[in-house]
Amino acid sequence: MSFNIGLSGLYAANKQLDVTGNNIANVATTGFKSSRAEFQDVYSASKLGTGSKAVGSGVRLANVAQQFTQGDINNTGNVLDMGINGSGFFVLNDSGSLSYTRAGTFKVDKEGYVTNTDGSARLQGYGVDANGKIRNGVLTDLRIDTSNLAPKTTTTVSSTINLNSTAGVIDQSIAANRFDPTKQATFTEQFSTPIFDSQGNQHVMDQYMVKTGPNTWDTYTLIDGRNPDGTDPTVVTTPAIPEIPAVPGTPGTPAIPGTPAVMANPAIPSTMTFDSSGKLVSVSTPVSPPTTPPTATLGNDLKITDWKPGTVTDGVWKANGAAANPAGLTIAMGITTQYNADTARSIPAQDGYATGQITSLSIDGSGVLLANFSNYQTKAIGQISLASFTNEQGLQPIGGSSWKESYASGMPGFDSPQSGSLGMIESNALEESNVNLTNELVDLIKGQSNYQANAKTISTQSTIMQTIIQMA
Incomplete structure (x- = not known):
């Protein structure tokens, strides 16, 4: 024995x-x-x-x-190197057979799919819809889409504006003071914002602020120096006639008053009204096209519904074939104030952009793959899924730092990183032995x-x- x-x-x-x-x-x-x-x-x-x-x-x-x-996680500088800080396993699909690994050494194959080191299995995760929203629930092969990002027309513009309450009032009943974008004396302040049409062409929207009373301001909005509908606000149909003064020493010959120039397509303003504390009360925007008698809409926003994108060549405006947002362009004015401080505006925010080419890829802690484009936009193109098991000890090793589920391990559960007890993803890093x-x-x-x-x-x-x- x-x-x-x-x-x-x-x-x-x-x-x-x-x-x-x-x-x-x-x-x-x-x-x-x-x-x-x-x-x-x-x-x-x-x-x-x-x-x-x-x-x-x-x-x-x-x-x-x-x-x-947990193994140590060390930086590598490769965006597709990923370590799991916490529990969970990457999910790999090899022709329908799932395996699980902690080795996050991934690469992209010729078709754009994210695979393991030898390219034998594809990394699993969740896809996105047309708006870049993650579609959780069904696992799919993660693929890096390198196609251009389609342009988006501007729908909203917002910024924080303060209009100096001590600015001088411009009396527009005087002919010389009537708004003319080429004459700085006819407006108090000018703000410019880049906006985009449906083809990604950039245009410049100028807002001219004119103080017309103690608590009222007119806002003239031009795009590319013209009215939103493409007409030129500076075209004169009837030139101004200057005043003819009285002849000195000649009784009975009074001065003959002049007449202001008549504009063919004068810019039509919106009117902002403030209360005694300097807070915005309302914005009155004339209905376009004009009605008889004139009508206006009240609110805290300026609304442009007649913008026709175009280009001006040698002084001639021509539609460029693109379109504006069908619902109109909304300019948020709700946080405009009139305080005794310098007239100023924060950096404007607008939601349009030109077409963009993918320049880089990044992965956040929740495993979302983010494509960064040349137009400074970022779009989600997928999200990594992690698997968890009731009994990790029961997993069956299959080599390549991978495991298969077994009866002892139980069925896997799938979810996104940082959900429940699952760990977070650290990109540009690998988990060591x-x-x-x-x-x-x-x-x-x-x-x-x-x-x-x-x-x-x-x-x-x-x-x-x-x-x-x-x-x-």
């Missing part, structure tokens, strides 16, 4: 050395999880039990347990000592047997 006990010890020590050696061999393997040999003692039993004086029958390998502790080399070298010494000790047991038993044989 002692031979069998010693042999079981040799076998166990050999397995311990195998496990330790495998850990040491994979100390630099990305996403590798160390293992631990677990042993149990063995007793021979009969129908009556083993009894209190039973001698053990040796040892057996009970399990090789994987240790899913969790092997502690110092501990493994100590275990190697222990395994060697165990092997030698069990070999000594067999040697001693052999010596005893030889003694018995010699006595015969």
Whole structure:
């Protein structure tokens, strides 16, 4: 029996050395999880039990347990290198067969799909709809779409504006003071904002602020120096006639008053009204096209519904074939104030943009793949999915720092990173092996000592047997 006990010890020590050696061999393997040999003692039993004086029958390998502790995450500078800080596994699909890994060394194949290092399996995640919204629920092969981002027409413009309450009033009943965008004396302040049409062409929207009373301001809005409908607000149909002064020393010859110039397409203003505290009360915008009698809409926004995008060549305006937003262009004025401070405006925000080419890729902590474009826009093109298991120890290793589900592991659950107990994604980084080399070298010494000790047991038993044989 002692031979069998010693042999079981040799076998166990050999397995311990195998496990330790495998850990040491994979100390630099990305996403590798160390293992631990677990042993149990063995007793021979009969129908009556083993009894209190039973001698053990040796040892057996009970399990090789994987240790899913967190490995160090080190930066690499490659955006498709990803480490999971926390629990969870990347999901890979190889022709319909799912596997799970912590090794985030991914690349893009010729078709744009994100794959593992050898290109044999595709990374799984969630796709997006036409608006860039993540479609959770159904796993799909993640693909990096490198097509151009289509242009978007401007629908809203917003900014914070303060109009100086001490600015001088411009009396527009005087002909010389009537608004003319070419004469700075006819307006108090001018603000410019870039906007875009449906083809991504950039236009300049100018807002001219004219203080017309203690708490009222007129706002004239021109696009590319013209009325939104493309007409020129500076075209004169009837020139101004200057006043003819009275002839000195000639009684009965009074001065003859002049007449202002008549504009063919005068700019039509919106009127802002403020209360005594300097807060905006309302914005009155004339209905376009004009009605008889004139009517206006009240609110906190300016609304342009008659913009016709075009270009001006040699002074001639021509439609460029693009369109404006069908619902109109809304200019948010609700946070405009009239305080005793310099007239100023914050950097305007508008939601239109020209077409853009993808320039770079980034991945946030929740696993969303973000495409960055040359027009300074960012669009989600997918989201990584992570898998979790009730019993990670039950996963079946298949090599390549990957595992398959098993009966012992239970069914996987899929969700986005940072959901529930799932960890976060760290892009430009990889999770290193969790092997502690110092501990493994100590275990190697222990395994060697165990092997030698069990070999000594067999040697001693052999010596005893030889003694018995010699006595015969």
